[in-house]
Amino acid sequence: YIPTITILESLQREGFEPFFACQTKVRDQSKREHTKHMLRLRRAGQLTGHQVPEIILLNSHDGSSSYQMLPGLFRGVCTNGLVCGQSFGEVRVPHKGNVVEKVIEGAYEVLGVFDRVEEKRDAMQSLA
Template sequence: MNYSRLATKFASGNSLRSDVPLTDSQIMRVAPSIFAESEHESRSEQYTFIPTNLILDKLRQEGFQPFMVCQTRSRIEGMRDFTKHMIRLRHANQITGKQANEIILINSHNGASSYQMKAGVFRFVCQNGLVVGEDIADIRVKHKGDITGNVIEGAYEVLDTFDRVDESREAMQAVALSDEARHAFASAALTLRWDENKPAPVSPTQILRANRTEDVSNDMWTTLNCVQENLIRGGLRGRDAKGKRTTTRAVTGMDQDVKLNRALWVLSEEMRKIIA
């Protein structure tokens, strides 16, 4: 693998995704809170501070490599070095293929988050990362006690769930949806992205539209990926509640991205079970 290739920007100035493992210098430029040297002054004496970069170094020693990082923005002066951040990692045996299973590590040093680990799937063709639903992997470690050991153990627990992730993906690929079912799925997805009291500016047909020939299929997995990509990336033209022309915005907020992705996965799994 050629590790000299450059990383590419993903979503916003506070995010970076690469097709090769990221270096510390690359990570520092977009997510300095990962390298915080202490917790925020608002934390109590009971708070155990372990810098995320130390956890990352330990995970690297265990064969996990970072391929995407981001952190949230803050309008509070001096808070940038402590805000919530996310790292998406792959284990050495999960790097090849059309999709890559990823461990999603979330943390903060200002009390906004415990250490969290979730399962994710990255699809190379559309460059978007799905977040798997809570029922498969959602591990949380409080800022107390043996944080490093518990996070490493949690990473392996998530790694052990990847067989179930693969089974779910294969099961979705095996389910063919009727036009009516695909429309119903897209309609439900729109309510996850926009408030029910505020009509979506685009139609189910628009978010079902394939952006490449390999996505022209009616199976559940491909339908999920088309809808997810169109909702996350934005750029769709429509009309707002007042009838004015508008273009949908990309989902760039870390929390919103994770929440929407997980909700779409759960929606897909439940629909698959009903149809199967």
């Protein structure tokens, strides 16, 4: 497997910064180091704002799931966060081959989706 920190360090070199992290709880403590986890990443310089695009990275270290990257849009409304509820270009990278390079490519692929996300957001806002 490729540790998430290796992927994170590579994404940071590409200008992505972690904004939020969490992981699932496990019943079997022997699996604690392999639990599924999520990172929310934003471009440097876009860590704050009213509406900020981000990449949501999901992974588990036991190979039970592939790396998954989803485009999200954080909109500051009270203390709630809004993440796109419709699929806009999820990228999955299996734990084999050159995973780091594929995840970096996937991150840029997800970034290319944000124009569509913004169009959908504008359409939803026009309904109010």
